[in-house]
Amino acid sequence: MSIVVSGGRRGLTDPEIAKVILDAIPDKPLETQRKMNYFMTPRGKRINEYETLCCYTQPTPDWIPGGLDWGDWTQKFHGGRPSWSNESTEMHSSDWHRHRDPAFRWHALYVKDKAEEWRYTDRFLKAYSADGHVRSIDPVWRDEVLGDYLGAFGFSEYGLFNSHSSATRDCLGDTLRMSIAMIGLDKVDNAQMIQAERTFLAKLVPGFDESTDVPKNEWTKGSIYKGARETVEEIWQGTYDWNEILFAGHMIYDPLFGQFVRREFFLRLSSYYGDNLTPFFINQMQLYHSQTKGITKDMFHTCLAVDENFGDYNVSLMNMWSDKWLPRTVNAMKDFMGIFSKIPTIAGVSDKAAIEAALERVFDDWQRDYADPIGYKVDTAAMIKTVLSGLK
Amino acid sequence: MAISSATKAATDALAVNRAPVSVGAQEVHRWLQSFTWDFDKNRTKYSTKYKMANDTKEQFKLIAKEYARMESVKDERQFGSLQDVLTRVDAANRVHPKWNESMKVISNFLEVGEYNAIAATGMLWDSATAPEQKNGYLGQVLDEIRHTNQCGYINYYFAKQGQDAAGHNDARRTRAIGPLWKGMKRVFSDGFISGDAVECSINLQLVGEACFTNPLIVAVTEWASANGDEMTPTVFLSIETDELRHMANGYQTVVSIANDEAASKYLNTDLNNAFWTQQKYFTPVLGMMFEYGSHFKVEPWVKTWNRWVYEDWGGIWIGRLGKYGVESPASLRDAKKDAYWAHHDLFLIAYALWPTGFFRLTLPTAEEAEWYEANYPGWYDMYGVVYEEWRARGCEDPNSGFLPIQWFIENNHPVYIDRVSQVPFCPSYSKGASTLRVLELNGKKHSFSDQWGERMWLSEPERYECQNIFEQYEGRELSEVIAEGHGVRSDGKTLIAQPHTSKDGKLWTLDDIKKIGCVFADPLKAL
Numbered sequence: 040m041s042i043v044v045s046g047g048r049r050g051l052t053d054p055e056i057a058k059v060i061l062d063a064i065p066d067k068p069l070e071t072q073r074k075m076n077y078f079m080t081p082r083g084k085r086i087n088e089y090e091t092l093c094c095y096t097q098p099t100p101d102w103i104p105g106g107l108d109w110g111d112w113t114q115k116f117h118g119g120r121p122s123w124s125n126e127s128t129e130m131h132s133s134d135w136h137r138h139r140d141p142a143f144r145w146h147a148l149y150v151k152d153k154a155e156e157w158r159y160t161d162r163f164l165k166a167y168s169a170d171g172h173v174r175s176i177d178p179v180w181r182d183e184v185l186g187d188y189l190g191a192f193g194f195s196e197y198g199l200f201n202s203h204s205s206a207t208r209d210c211l212g213d214t215l216r217m218s219i220a221m222i223g224l225d226k227v228d229n230a231q232m233i234q235a236e237r238t239f240l241a242k243l244v245p246g247f248d249e250s251t252d253v254p255k256n257e258w259t260k261g262s263i264y265k266g267a268r269e270t271v272e273e274i275w276q277g278t279y280d281w282n283e284i285l286f287a288g289h290m291i292y293d294p295l296f297g298q299f300v301r302r303e304f305f306l307r308l309s310s311y312y313g314d315n316l317t318p319f320f321i322n323q324m325q326l327y328h329s330q331t332k333g334i335t336k337d338m339f340h341t342c343l344a345v346d347e348n349f350g351d352y353n354v355s356l357m358n359m360w361s362d363k364w365l366p367r368t369v370n371a372m373k374d375f376m377g378i379f380s381k382i383p384t385i386a387g388v389s390d391k392a393a394i395e396a397a398l399e400r401v402f403d404d405w406q407r408d409y410a411d412p413i414g415y416k417v418d419t420a421a422m423i424k425t426v427l428s429g430l431k
Numbered sequence: 432m433a434i435s436s437a438t439k440a441a442t443d444a445l446a447v448n449r450a451p452v453s454v455g456a457q458e459v460h461r462w463l464q465s466f467t468w469d470f471d472k473n474r475t476k477y478s479t480k481y482k483m484a485n486d487t488k489e490q491f492k493l494i495a496k497e498y499a500r501m502e503s504v505k506d507e508r509q510f511g512s513l514q515d516v517l518t519r520v521d522a523a524n525r526v527h528p529k530w531n532e533s534m535k536v537i538s539n540f541l542e543v544g545e546y547n548a549i550a551a552t553g554m555l556w557d558s559a560t561a562p563e564q565k566n567g568y569l570g571q572v573l574d575e576i577r578h579t580n581q582c583g584y585i586n587y588y589f590a591k592q593g594q595d596a597a598g599h600n601d602a603r604r605t606r607a608i609g610p611l612w613k614g615m616k617r618v619f620s621d622g623f624i625s626g627d628a629v630e631c632s633i634n635l636q637l638v639g640e641a642c643f644t645n646p647l648i649v650a651v652t653e654w655a656s657a658n659g660d661e662m663t664p665t666v667f668l669s670i671e672t673d674e675l676r677h678m679a680n681g682y683q684t685v686v687s688i689a690n691d692e693a694a695s696k697y698l699n700t701d702l703n704n705a706f707w708t709q710q711k712y713f714t715p716v717l718g719m720m721f722e723y724g725s726h727f728k729v730e731p732w733v734k735t736w737n738r739w740v741y742e743d744w745g746g747i748w749i750g751r752l753g754k755y756g757v758e759s760p761a762s763l764r765d766a767k768k769d770a771y772w773a774h775h776d777l778f779l780i781a782y783a784l785w786p787t788g789f790f791r792l793t794l795p796t797a798e799e800a801e802w803y804e805a806n807y808p809g810w811y812d813m814y815g816v817v818y819e820e821w822r823a824r825g826c827e828d829p830n831s832g833f834l835p836i837q838w839f840i841e842n843n844h845p846v847y848i849d850r851v852s853q854v855p856f857c858p859s860y861s862k863g864a865s866t867l868r869v870l871e872l873n874g875k876k877h878s879f880s881d882q883w884g885e886r887m888w889l890s891e892p893e894r895y896e897c898q899n900i901f902e903q904y905e906g907r908e909l910s911e912v913i914a915e916g917h918g919v920r921s922d923g924k925t926l927i928a929q930p931h932t933s934k935d936g937k938l939w940t941l942d943d944i945k946k947i948g949c950v951f952a953d954p955l956k957a958l
Contacts, residue, residue: 042798044727050659051525056727060527060659063726065934070597072921075583075590078604092583095603096546098620108607111897113614113853114621114708119893122625146577147506153499160496165451174442178435197466201565205476207553207572208624216549217579220572227569228495234462235454242452245440251465259468268470276472 082139089143094136097213099123105134105212127209129356130282131349135212137342140221141333149221153228156323160232163319164239172315173243179383180312186237186247188378189317190254191264192300193233196324198271199288199297200226206281218334219285225327232320240316263378266371267296273367282343283360289335290357291364293328294405296371301325303397304378311388332408340412357413369422372398376429391430398423456497464488466562475558479628480693485560487687489567490679498570502577502673509581509669513588513662522661523592528791528932530658531594533724534585535790536611537651538663539602542582544619544639545670548575548677551623551635555684558628564687567680574673581666588662597920597927598789605927608916609787610780610900611716613853618712625894627701629688634705636681642706642744643713644674650721650735657727682752689755699758706760707883710740711852714766715863718774719781722803723795731806736770762883765864772862775807775814780846780855782821783835786913786944787900788928794818794827813862827931829943834909835930836949845954848899850877851884869958876955904951910944912951 040055050056075091082090099106103125112122125131144152167173176185203223210216234251241249258264274287301321309317343353376394384390402419410417464486467473493501517523526534549572556568590599598605606612623635648671652664688694718732729735745759760766785792795803795818803810821838825831839846844860847867858867858880865880872892879885888895904912913919918927924940 042726042728042802044657044729047653047656049656049661050527050727051520051522051656051661056657057525057659059726060525063528063932063934064524064594065528068593069595069938070600070920072600073591073596075587075600076603077600078917088587091587092580096542096579096583098543098546098607098616107604108612108616110613110903112621112625113617113895113897114625115894115896116625117627117891117894119896120625122621146502146573146580147510150499150502150506150573150577153496154503157496157500161453164453168452169449171442171445171449174438174445176438178438182435182437194466194468197562201467201557204553204557204565208477208550208557213546216546216553217576220549220553220576224495224569224573227566230466231459231463231494231496234466235459238458238462239452239454242454243441243444244437245444246437249462251462255465255468272470272472276470276474276476279476 087143089140089145089148092145093214093217095213097136097211097216099135099211103135103211104132105136123209123211125211127211128280128282130280130343130353131346132211132343133346133348135210136214138212138214138218138334138338140214140218141337142330144221145217160235160319160323167316167319168239168243173240175313176316177312177314177383179381180309180314181240181244182247184312184378184382185240185314185317187253187257188263188381189233189305190237190251191257191261192305193230193251193254194258195264195267195271195297195300196226196229196233198268198275199293200224200230202271202275202278202284202288205279206284209281215338218338219281222289222327222331222334225331229324229327232323236316236320263375264371266367266374270296270364270367270371282338285335286339286357286360287364289331290339290409291361292368292371294332294409295368295401296375297328298404299372299398299401300375301328303401304375307397308382308385308389311385312382336408336412344413354413358415361410361413361415361417365417365422369425372426373429376426377431380431391427394430395423395427398426456494457492459494460492460566463494463562463566467560473560475628477554477558477628479558479630480697481627481629481688482691482693483559483561483564483629483684483687484690487559487561487564487683489563489683491567491570491676492563493566493570498573502573505669505672506577509665512665513584517661517665518592521592522659523589524594526589526593526660526662527658527726528594528934529724529726529793530655530660531589532598532790532792532932533720534589534655534660534663535598535602536724537647537720538582538585538589539606540611540615540619541647542579542586543615544623545575545578545582547620547623548635549579551575551631552680554624554628555632555680559687561687564683567676567683571673571677571680574677577673578670581670585662585666595791601917601927602789605789605917608789608913608918610784610848610855611788613848613897613899614712614855615716617851617853618709622705622708629684630701630705632681632684633698633701634708636677636684637702638705638709640674641678641681641748642740643709643717644671645739645743646717646735647713648674650729650739651717653729654721654725657729658725685752685755685757695756698756699760702757703760703762704883704887707762707766707881708852708887710762710766710769711849711881711884712854714740714769715773715777715854718770719778722774723778723792728799728802732774733770733807737767740770741767765881765883768864771807773864775803775810776856776861776863776865777854779814779817779860780839780857782930783839783846784855785930786834786909786926786928786939787918789918790927791929791932793932794822794930809862827933827936829937829939832947834944834947834949837947845957847878847880847954848901849880849884850897850899851879851888851895853897853899854880856880869955876958878955901951901953901955905953905956907951908945909947909949909951910941913944914941
């Protein structure tokens, strides 16, 4: 038959074409090794689908540890700076391809989870509104705390989101790059969920202001988020080392400030003020925090801290970065204490003892999960005392 | 607890209407532009000579969760087809062998482009000041991860289920051996991520995506389908649905700088450089993959190129940007000449260097030769006669001791690599527009095949210092290089690359290559 095919004829279904194809196909497969990426070292016993689809997509040369390519970059920045280089971070690795998302999420799995969360959010909001739950929220909590201060916290999440842009550009490994982009998207999702909640409340409560004007004013000019804002600005735009950006944001600031604000303030207190809407959104943020924690602990603890050649050096650097970012974060938490003067105090819930207990939970968790694994010595009691000094 | 007037109003409203209420993506998105704030250090980490406007909007107004919903629906369709019906009909074993080989290259090389676009759009997300513009780039960051995974899935699928897994199963390791790799990195990797951020956007979105994804991702599906491959259309057309958003991002990049003085000074030069950068590789390589990598032919590449690149992009798409001062690239005319012959020139060299590939190549059959001659008059006298000679000398047979690259050496037709594009060319045996230009800097010689690349190098030589394969491997024996680059199958001796796809043909081994004693030499040293 002619080799020219027109009219959209398909080789799979057109009998005439299919015969030619089948006649050309070898009687038995030419290769018995059918496992893609068979040459790589898997995290578990076998190479999984995530590793197959993600690992070694980064085309770096072998002078960037872990790379399989050779030679130089074919085009560089103006002035000759390389496309990617070891100098982009102070951290050292014997193999920048080692990181794994502990949940082994490639794109399809990641968006599937988030799509389900969106669908469920839609169903939840419809049920919530039809059920009239909104009537039970304390007006001060609703109008001032959710309207202004939750709104302002959205800027913290948005700023952290933006800190992932240069890390997405500059990092040196494929699984790293995908993880960084995904945890970045989770942060903007948090900011958008906060706005979604405020917009939802505006639909249900006449006069509720969904505008971002007041929250932005609080974030940029108010005292409650001053320390947080300065820290986020420094992580986002003041820091160039992509590992330091991730370490500052996800190993110090968010597990302390973010956890206190989300879990110990909005999530814990909301039900006491008749608000069972905010926990729905904050719980999604907490899920993302948990997934991000798995990812960043894998990056810093599982890979870099125990690197066979650079582990000790990396741990020292992480300790230095902790020294740098911890005081700023503690200061941000201290400033945030001002929020307790804005809400009616509930004994055992939002009084000083309860706040101290909440701080202990956050600092204890951080010490166990983040400081101890790198041998970072920290006096959490002193830090809690500093934070509490911010109470008005 | 005192009830506020707002609570009372909400309570009253509920008494009248208890219709369920939710929040739509657009209701959230409309606030996005106000999510940022001014502060001293708020500037990009990637310099650009342009100023992106603070109020730039995006065209696809997505929020994170709505993005995920949309992509997830597409994934369900795509992976459902692949894992269900296409597997049940054994579709991977109903693909013409020549096309099976082409997909080793097409899917893996596109994967590199998609992967680097993650970093490229990360840079643009950093560079833009407007939150909506950042959001548009962010969506693309996630898309590019999707596409990277999708391209990988094609190779994964073919490796697991197809007729020849070698090359599909280890392309990410073996791709670096051959002469097509470095040029691919220029267009698909470094061209997207290394440079002025807006220049990179022009490379990626305005040229790479708006111009070449149509032939690369859409036209390829017609060729695939004609040759029995339904996996590629299933995946690539799903990729293409995202590309529209990326083209819109490129458009918005231009919109965001339209009122900047720098745009009137530099934009058309950057566009011209980007177009030439992209076309210099894609025009010959895509044409080669389609025409020489298939059995059944859809249409001559020159026609596809003319429709998508010259008319659709150079005319309509760039025309739409005319109001922002954008002009069709000056190099478009030279590119049009390349669209006719450059892929034939490249295949001649690619076949001559077949052992360095991670795929099998096939000499044109008599029937194909007729098709080439009919569509490219003069083809036979230039190329057909050479292929006949190579075949007669036994180039497909491991016992012949003949590698086609020997023909180039015997006939004094040296093959050079263009320093800027990294594309190989043979100035003394070529019907395309390539001409040899050699320049020297600090005692090192550099070859160029066209004026556009030469100009880029002359103005910024420090950007193009990469060694080519002849320099890298100079003095080394071919089988040694192949072994080092893991270019062998699982038996440890048979090459992944082969000079035929005949099911009865013998397969070449490392020993067959070693016997020939082929040693890499840098042609620039002879000048």
